[in-house]
Amino acid sequence: MNQTALGAVRSHYAAQLTCGNVAAEALKAYLISHSCSPSLFTRSNSRFYSSQPAPRTDDPASYNAQDVTERDKRSSFTDRAKQRLANREFFTSLLSSAVTKRDAKAYISRLQRPTKAAPEQTPAPSRSQPQVNTGDLLGLTRASEESPVFKQFENGQHSTVEELETLHVALVKISNLNAMADEIVKGIAQTLSSLSRLSMAPCVVLEGPQEKSPQATRENLTQAADKLVAAIDAIHPFGARILDNLLSLGADGRPRVFLRKLLTRPLRRGRIPIVLPVAYSAEQSQAVSTTADEALLALTRELSGHNFSPRTGEQPEQEAAKLESTRKQISLDRIIVVDETGSIPSTKSIDKRHVFVNLEQEYAALQEELRSSTEGSVSQKHASNLKLFRDALKMLPPSSSGLLTTPFEAANTARLSDNGVSSVGTRRQKNPLIHNLLTDKPAYSSSLPTGRLAQDASSIPVTTSTFVKRGMPLTILPNPEAQTWTATSKPRLQLTDPRIDLDRLTYLVDDSFNRKLDVEAYLKRVNERIAGVIIAGEYEGGAILTWETPPGCSDDDTDRLVPYLDKFAVLKRSQGAGGVADIVFNAMVRTCFPNGVCWRSRKDNPVNKWYFERSRGTWRIPDTNWTMFWTTPNIFHNVPQQRSGIFLDYEAVCRTVKPTWADGKKIAD
Known part of the structure; x- marks a missing residue:
């Protein structure tokens, strides 16, 4: 982060953070002291180049050094102002989501990446000298010596070294994006960008309503993907990429990832993949629609290493080592569902929703509660989302978690209000995705007595989110x-x-x-x-x-x-x-x-x-x-x-x- 942006952050928040919580102070100090950390700010450290074409030095009539300098200054000033605003929003959202010092420490410890040893470079063998004295006949001219040499993949170990570093990923299913207002879509794009800047690479699976024909359904999904990509490209430095050829139908009829690197390369380069639930069927020789839940489970199987297949003739020790290496490359930490139906409803709690679900202990009872409920707030989508979490998290380590939230909450950002009305004295609602990333907790503790929630509702964050863990017996x-x-x-x-x-x-x-x-x-x-x-x-x-x-x-x-x-x-x-x-x-x-x-x-x-x-x-x-x-x-x-x-x-x-x-x-x- 450049010094101008850091200075703006320090001056803007010095007064606000004087009485702030300890976690915010600790996290802020870490982020500023590690401003060159590749996990946080390399994606926001883009240099500010002038948008004007470079002048031609061989055309004196078209060259005016003073004019070009002024244009560069104006362009640089505008870009830096935008960058300062983006950094201010990012820091506000980040610091307001840090709840305790322990949460900040846990998040920081995950950010600290192990030092990788530099790969050993094997010196290239020297070429044998020609036996015939050719004098200057084969000598290189000065022009050829000084000309640039373009090499592709000069370091053959580059991709191997890159994959030694664990990539933390969040799979995000977004339902019915076309029905969302433009501001909500922009807010979700901002949140996805923030997750990426916080070393949690998001991969989005889109879910749309079932239309009368498969072609209409795919057109609806394509339109939604274009809408989300445009919103992300306007905010995120590395943009987004639509993947509509990632899945194929396996022999068991389930979709599976056709080529792993189609997914992992954009993720490692900071881009946000947008996956359409469309799979190629070799039997039918055409693309067929699948459900978003099936597509997300296919991505989960791939990223968690469940699709690993050893080569013929490999020893068991080699297979085990390769499988372990494959699983270490990707850490699938979060399964996030953004759905307008919101959190899992409850007929027993005072706020009528489950803020935390321990699947190992509660899944069967919750499904029965949803099935037998006659309340209008309960829909079949709640049951299917709960099943999706169960099926996905059982393939992942216990440290992984799920989050079910609404588009409005997922779009909650730190943008300042344009109406000029002060919000001093009010509690800003936390973005559940950022809060969950930093704390691995629900918005408030599920063990708080319902009576206390009723008596002290003003101090309890209003949320329509459910935090889900595979949990424990x-x-x-x-x-x-x-x-x-x-x-x-x-x-x-x-x-x-x-x-x-x-x-x-x-x-x-x-x-x-x-x-x-x-x-x-x-x-x-x-x-x-x-x-x-x-x-x-x-x-x-x-x-x-x-x-x-x-x-x-x-x-x-x-x-x-x-x-x-x-x-x-x-x-x-x-x-x-x-x-x-x-x-x-x-x-x-x-x-x-x-x-x-x-x-x-x-x-x-x-x-x-x-x-x-x-x-x-x-x-x-x-x-x-x-x-x-x-x-x-x-x-x-x-x-x-x-x-x-x-x-x-x-x-x-x-x-x-x-x-x-x-x-x-x-x-x-």
Whole structure:
């Protein structure tokens, strides 16, 4: 980025970012200090050449150096002004989407590319000298020595070196683009360009309505592609390219990518491919229409390496190495669907939509909910989009995610309002595609209580987007569907149960708390008190819940036993992304203990903000370093601050539970 643009950014945002969030500051500092990073700004570093034809030096009458210089200055000034405006919009959108410092760090760590060793250059063999002394007969003239030599693919290793660098890709399905207003299309083009500048190369698949004839359908798609290409070319330095010959029908009748490099070359060069769902049929010797979902799945199979076919005669070790190399070239990180139907509807949540879907756990129930719903907001398109996410994400690593949003939200950019009305004091809606790229999270946490959403709607971002993960299975012991978690349930689960991998559970707790658990002492304390255990995925997150006895009470007095969250843990690598904490917390408060649970945390624990948002109430326990949280309703009497017996039992338990850490530190943890 040139110094003029950087200066404009610094001066424009100095005042605004003084009180901004820490993540925005961290990300801004990184971007400015790495202004020459190829992943971010080489695509916006285009030099400003004059648009005027170069003067001819052999024609004095047509040459006026002063006029040419003035024209160049004016042209350069205009181009730089446009560039400053584009940079200002880009930085505004970027910084407003960075939510936390952890999000910014996670994104920056992905941006930092590994240093590639320079390929070894094998010196060309020297030509043998002629045996006959030819004198100057074969000598080169001065003109031929100084003439330029044009070589194509001089470095034969160029493409190989390029492909050593992982290319991050987002597949974007856009539905019914012809029905969108021009401003919406321009906004979507701006968002796609921003994704590209943020090292996420977008590849678009267009979906159109079914017309009366296949020819009419293809004409509609071609018109939509031309419309989107024109919008992208006006914004994106490297423009867009229509690919209408990328797919062919395989032997199984499914479309597949005809030639991989037709897709990967434009992506690596910064261009945005626009793929039409049209496949060539060798059997019919003609192009046939296919669905956009089938086309997107074909691209997913190709980019994820599922179409890899080894050569005949290769050894298994060579095949495995080539497959691994192919998969490392492309990282398919996002599946994005832009559809006017919007987010997956919900009949249970207060905002009537699913903000986050864990497919592994929720897919079957959601499809049944959509199928049986009689509400007008539910359409067959919701079910088909959900199935598309399921089919695509199951071919990708767990780190990949999906996003379903509307054209209006996808077009949300940082353009300043032309009406001159100040928007000071209002919260600008985040662009879900940029927000999702930087955070790998939904617009707001799915574990926020619906009551809090209703009471504090002004602080919750309005969104019509659904964040989707392939997710993870959820193991709940004992199974609440077969055995309700009550204090009277006997016999009680123990952590030494063969269904629980105690070593992995211990590692999860140690890693999350950054302390070693005294396993023997811990088992002695809780093994007869376990209410249940929740395990997310392959021990990526979990919770251990117990029935605690208040001081002075008997263990047999089950009416007073306190439901207590003894350990809530998430692996460090899974913290802040992927929704692991939300999945575990939701299972605890909605499935296992819907009537309430309590827990405690250090007063200076940075996680407390997260706890505050999800609890019904908190209490700083006097003369301790503990803050108590609970989700139980009505633990106060009608008289404000008049504490009930339930509250006093909760406080007594949170005050007296003994830590069992191996380090023996006398700190409240």
